[in-house]
Amino acid sequence: METRETKPVILLFTFPLQGHLNPMFQLADIFFNRGFSIIVIHTEFNSPNSSKFPHFTFVSIPDGLSEPESCLDVIEFIHVLNSKCVAPFGDCLKKLLSQEPTAACVIVDAHWYFTDGLTEKFGIPRIVLRTVNLSAFVAFSKFHVLREKGYLALQESKADSPVPELPYLRMKDLPWFQTEEPRSGDKLQRGTMKSLKSSSGIIFNAIQDLEPDQLDQSLKEFPVPFFCIGPFHRYISASSTSLLTQDMTCLSWLDKQEPNSVIYVSLGSIVSIDESEFLEIAWGLRNSNQPFLWVVRPGSVHGKELTEILPKGFMEGLQGRGKIVKWAPQPEILAHRATGGFLTHCGWNSTLEAICEAIPLICKPSFGDQRVNARYISDVWKIGLHLENKIERLEIENAVRTLMTSSEGEEIRKRILLMKETAEQCLKLPGSSFRNLEKLIAYILSF
Structure with a gap:
């Protein structure tokens, strides 16, 4: 039987919100089933249940979150975690790379926008998992334009007005977040866009056949490889990452x-x-x-x-x-x-x-x-x-x-x-997700 030491190793850094844990663990299972060894780096907050994934190695890092900080609005919560996890993640990465010097890459959730400098410092490729579809991705990528044109300071009378830069959307459809400080959203988008553009690639739990125009548009703006390999959950048998007890x-x-x-x-x-x-x-x-x-x-x-x-x-x-x-x-x-x-x-x-x-x-x-x-x-x-x-x-x-x-x-x-x-159909040969997964695996093995 092949030992873990002979398998290519992927490090994954999960973001501790339910909607982000699910696709990351599905992705981890996809890679494991294709012969990779998986090391999951996670925060103490919303720590995943490692007993549900005995085939992975789990490494916890301290996040230093206080009780009040865990109850912040989503945007402020993301910023606080990015600030507090810089040193712990860096220490963890240094230690893991000394133990696994041939690790192929690290895959991080897009919310971990601070990671670009650290992975570059340690010389390991960083691929980003984006948990939205391509249409939403395009809308987020134009956030700075939407802000400059005043679209985000929405007036109720203009809610149904079209958005010239985003066909199909109306002003009330723009990807807005409830936050105490509106500029926090701008900071998050700037950090995320910079991190994405400096990455070695972006993985989407999306089907490119459903959004071909949005894929073409994104590829023109982002100078990195895109891999649309969704739907993730269709590759694997179900394994729950639920943070709450499910009522069966x-x-x-x-x-x-x-x-x-x-x-x-x-x-x-x-x-x-x-x-x-x-x-x-x-x-x-x-x-x-x-x-x-x-x-x-x-x-x-x-x-x-x-x-x-x-x-x-x-x-x-x-x-x-x-x-x-x-x-x-x-x-x-x-x-x-x-x-x-x-x-x-x-x-x-x-x-x-x-x-x-x-x-x-x-x-x-x-x-x-x-x-x-x-x-x-x-x-x-x-x-x-x-x-x-x-x-x-x-x-x-x-x-x-x-x-x-x-x-x-x-x-x-x-x-x-x-x-x-x-x-x-996209998951079967010659479907787009099938082909993109093959390309992704070959790409990772080329590092």
């Missing part, structure tokens, strides 16, 4: 439902909504008369627990037609025969998982790439509906009924089924 009872509940009858609702691992929005969604789901499975994780409603918000007798009145859980095994739910629609925040991981199971979408984006994805889902690919107005129960009810029971919903279902076929 929802699968047995789904077993009792009719095929394509259930609307699955999940707004992701970060998004929070206020109590009024939560109640509008609740009544909209109930009034639609469709069975629903709803993920309401702790902290997903500002300052409230689920038991404090739901009206007395709400669940009992559904007579088993609805189920609410704190967290769920999403890939298994989307693959279940009973699931017929997905009300989502439109994070790229969730969007891609839905495409791969041909599950039509109802879009409720909040920030960042979610807004770009929602516009593409509803207006470009036409595989879902967009909740563009203030969230009200009637809008939710109508969207669910349209998606699940109308002729319009049936047309949407046909279109996403074609996209699923594209996603499946």
Whole structure:
């Protein structure tokens, strides 16, 4: 049996947010299955469960995060981590390279923008994993232009105005983040763009056949190799990197439902909504008369627990037609025969998982790439509906009924089924993701 010492070694530096851990570990499994030895560098904050990946070596670095710092808005949190991890990552890299002097490369999450100088110092190639699709990537890459032209200081009256630099998008679709200091977003984009352009290459969990124009546009601006090898999760058997405990009872509940009858609702691992929005969604789901499975994780409603918000007798009145859980095994739910629609925040991981199971979408984006994805889902690919107005129960009810029971919903279902076929074909010879993975592996082995 081949020992680890004879295998080419890849170092991976994970970013400790759920939507970033999932694709990084999927990528790690892809490389492991192709004969690489994997060393995972991770922070103490949101440390992954190494027992789920006995085939990897795990190395923890101190991040020095205080309790208040772990609760900052996303942008400030990224900056604090980048500041605090410079020395620990450098020490870790130095030690690992003394033990593994022939390590092929280090793959870092794009949020680790500080790493470019360190990897150059140690003379090891650095490849960046970008966890958004190509359309969102293009929008982020034009952030400085959008800021200079005043688009990001959005006025409500111009929300529906087109963005000349980004066909298909409206002003309200721009990748905006909620942060205490708006210029923090600029700092993040500058750091990320500099890090990407100085990298040895960029890996995307994306399908270039779905976004050929965006790929061409990106290649003109970025002087590094691009490798679109998604969907990652289709290469491997499922292995959970969930930071929250998954409620598996929802699968047995789904077993009792009719095929394509259930609307699955999940707004992701970060998004929070206020109590009024939560109640509008609740009544909209109930009034639609469709069975629903709803993920309401702790902290997903500002300052409230689920038991404090739901009206007395709400669940009992559904007579088993609805189920609410704190967290769920999403890939298994989307693959279940009973699931017929997905009300989502439109994070790229969730969007891609839905495409791969041909599950039509109802879009409720909040920030960042979610807004770009929602516009593409509803207006470009036409595989879902967009909740563009203030969230009200009637809008939710109508969207669910349209998606699940109308002729319009049936047309949407046909279109996403074609996209699923594209996603499946791209992984097989001579598909684009198949070819790009072969190129990526050859590229890494050439270092």
